[in-house]
Every structure is written in structure tokens, then in C-alpha cells.
Amino acid sequence: MKSVYKVVLAVLAVAGFFFAVQPAVAHHSGAEFMDQVKEITGTIKEFQFKNPHTWIQVVVENPRGEKEEWSVEWGAPNSLARQGYRPSTFPAGAKVVMRIHPMRSGAPAGGFVAAKFPDGKTVGKWE
Amino acid sequence: MIANKTQKCLALGAGLLFVAVLSYGQKPALPEFNKLPDWSGVWQMMGGTVFDRATQTGQGGSTTHGVRIHPPYNAEWEAIYQKNLALRDHDRLPDVITNCGVPVGFPRIMNLPDVYEFVIRPEEFWILTENGPNVMRIYTDGRAVLAPEERWGTYTGDSAGHWEGDTLVFQTVALKGSRDGDSILDRTGAVLSDAAQATTRMRRINDTTIEAQMVIEDAKAFTKPWTVTKQFRRLPTGTRVYDYGCAENNRNPVDAATGRTLTLGPDGKPLEDKEKD
Numbered sequence: 001m002k003s004v005y006k007v008v009l010a011v012l013a014v015a016g017f018f019f020a021v022q023p024a025v026a027h028h029s030g031a032e033f034m035d036q037v038k039e040i041t042g043t044i045k046e047f048q049f050k051n052p053h054t055w056i057q058v059v060v061e062n063p064r065g066e067k068e069e070w071s072v073e074w075g076a077p078n079s080l081a082r083q084g085y086r087p088s089t090f091p092a093g094a095k096v097v098m099r100i101h102p103m104r105s106g107a108p109a110g111g112f113v114a115a116k117f118p119d120g121k122t123v124g125k126w127e
Numbered sequence: 128m129i130a131n132k133t134q135k136c137l138a139l140g141a142g143l144l145f146v147a148v149l150s151y152g153q154k155p156a157l158p159e160f161n162k163l164p165d166w167s168g169v170w171q172m173m174g175g176t177v178f179d180r181a182t183q184t185g186q187g188g189s190t191t192h193g194v195r196i197h198p199p200y201n202a203e204w205e206a207i208y209q210k211n212l213a214l215r216d217h218d219r220l221p222d223v224i225t226n227c228g229v230p231v232g233f234p235r236i237m238n239l240p241d242v243y244e245f246v247i248r249p250e251e252f253w254i255l256t257e258n259g260p261n262v263m264r265i266y267t268d269g270r271a272v273l274a275p276e277e278r279w280g281t282y283t284g285d286s287a288g289h290w291e292g293d294t295l296v297f298q299t300v301a302l303k304g305s306r307d308g309d310s311i312l313d314r315t316g317a318v319l320s321d322a323a324q325a326t327t328r329m330r331r332i333n334d335t336t337i338e339a340q341m342v343i344e345d346a347k348a349f350t351k352p353w354t355v356t357k358q359f360r361r362l363p364t365g366t367r368v369y370d371y372g373c374a375e376n377n378r379n380p381v382d383a384a385t386g387r388t389l390t391l392g393p394d395g396k397p398l399e400d401k402e403k404d
Contacts, residue, residue, distance in 0.1 A: 018134070030190065031190055031218040031388075032218070032388070032390055032399075042200060046393075048295075048376055050372075050375045050376035051369070051373055051375045051376065051377075052227065052373045052375075052377055052379075053374050053376075053377075053379070055376070055378060055393075057393055069393065071378075071390075071392055071393060073378070073390075076240075076241065076258075076371075077369070077370040078242075078257055078370075079182065079239060079241060080238075081367075081369060082242075082362075082366060082367065091145050103390065103398065103399075105398070105399045107390070107392075107398035107399055109390055109392070109398045114330075120230070125166075
């Protein structure tokens, strides 16, 4: 029984590796994003769980005290779904802290890295 | 006695004639379905989308500066590749699939992210890719590829093959290559000409791996044949393949004027146009 358990663990580990190496941005190059990580805090407006890539719309208060909508691009919905994510992963109205690779242009957008909800639950590679 | 021999000869001749009439015009027998290999399940290409990792130089992925592959290009086509590499380095070489339009074609269909299904039937073999989605058909019913005078270049071309034991061997011709500027092999900008053709050998090398070895010839672009091997890993049983409507919410169209890939905001306007804080 123990050996069966080990085999199952090994299979899951291999499967996890291959899901993990799935490129986050398969549909275009991703050259528009910087390597550095920026943190934004706001409220989820919408999670566009659609092809070819998912987008998380987050309303953030900018340094001038104005509300600004950020667009955060994540992976393809299909590969995310195979990793267990769903449209409900980012419910509208939820408060969130999000780490992103910001756009080189300075536009309010970026590539998704990780997110943390007020209850401590995280999505992506937070640490 | 002589009459008896004559009768036997006539009977034999009639029998042979009967068999010949029956088999005239018939195709070779198809392989039995239950004797064909089992490639069911969902598969994923191993490694990144650099088309030929065996000849890759430079560290990183296909969009990383300094990364390239080494097809056996002649001087003219090496110069074309160098131009594409320079465009890539300036983020001005759009991936032709980014606009959610044309198929990726062959051989790039062997170089896609997301997942694959390989469907074996006695008369035909299908490659189904979630990304795109893309379909490639390989006839295995005994027909040959289209004769040269019947060909015109298309993205996936025309393919026919046969089974050698558990190995599928097929030839692909009638490819359009980069003739119309809408087909690449990977995001380094490697391309083929419309003279390209290939012989592919696919087999399951173990329980979890299918290997496709392509020998690509290109009379216009190459100095010698180019062998590229891709491998596909079987994903856990029960893995699903999902709908891929590429144009459903494509917020990264290509700017036709500059070749730059844009990022659209939720209002459909390019985010790049917004002022920095």
C-alpha cells in the first residue's frame, strides 16, 4: 500500500511539474511586461475567464486619491482550469493585494504573479 | 489423362482470373483497429516553444534576446532569419497566431503550448491541439500524398503515411511556409520556404512519452535536411481538453502599422496610449 502511495505521489509530482512549466503567456510574447514586481491593492471588478488569456480587472486608488482600473493578465483559462482555478477564484467585490510584472509603458496593467486575500488565502507564487 | 490435365489448368486459370478481377482497383487492406497502438489520453509538449532545442544557442525562451536555433539555412535564408531575430529583439516580430486568425501549420503544430490529442483510426491519424485549435490530418489508408501537379501550398499541407509496427511514418508536402508572411516555426522567427516538405516518424517510446522525429527538407532554404525531435508527455488520466475560442477576448492584437503586439484595456483601446503616472 505504501508503494502505491509513493507511486501516486510521484505521478502527481511529475504532473505538477509539467503544469508548472506551462508558459503563463502562451498567446503572445510577454515582452511588454517588466521583470520587476509591483504590488497593487484594490477591489476585484471582474475576472475575465476567457480565451486566449484571462484578465483580472482591479480597481485601485492611485496616489492622487482617484480610482483607477488596472488590467492584470494571467494564463489561458484552460491551463488554469487544469490547475484547479475557476471564474470564482477572483470574485467581484473581493479586496485583494496583487503582485504583478508592470507594463514597460507605465500603463495601469501587468502580468499576474500572485494575489493575497484579507483572510490570508493566496493565489499564485506569493512567497 | 491429357483431358484431365487440361481441365485442371483451365480451372486454375479461371481461379487466378477471378482473384485478379476481385482485387482490381482495391486499396491495400487497412490495419485492424485493435492492432494499432494506443495513444489515447491527453498529451503536452515537453520543453518550451523553441522549435529545435537541440540546436538552440543562448539561454532562455524564444523571445529572449540572444536565443536562436540553427536550421541548416543557406546564406539567403540565414539573412531572412537574422532580420526576424532583430525584429524579435525589438518586440516587432508579431506571432502570426496572436491575432487569432490563421492556423499554426506544420511543423509548428508539433510545437504548441497547452495540450494535444492524437487520434488513431485505421484510415486516418489526427493531431488535435487545444491551442488554436488546430487540426492536422494524416491519411493512412494507402493513398499517396498529392502529386506535384495537384499541390498548392497550405498551412498544414498534405500528409499520407503508414504504420511500421508501432511507428507512424508519414510524409508532408504542399506547405506554404513563410511565402505569405503568416507562418513561423517559433517566436525566434525561424521560417521555412514553400518548398519545404518533411518525413515524420512518431512512436510511443514509453508509457508516458510520444516522440515525433521530423526530417525537414527545404530545397530553397536549406543546405541539407534538418532533423528535429519533439516529445509529448502523457497527462494524468481524466485530464480535460477545453474549448479554445481564441478570438473570444483577445486583448493583444497586433498593430499592423508597427508589428507591435498591443495590450487593450477593458474599453478596447490600447493601454499603451494611457499616460504614465
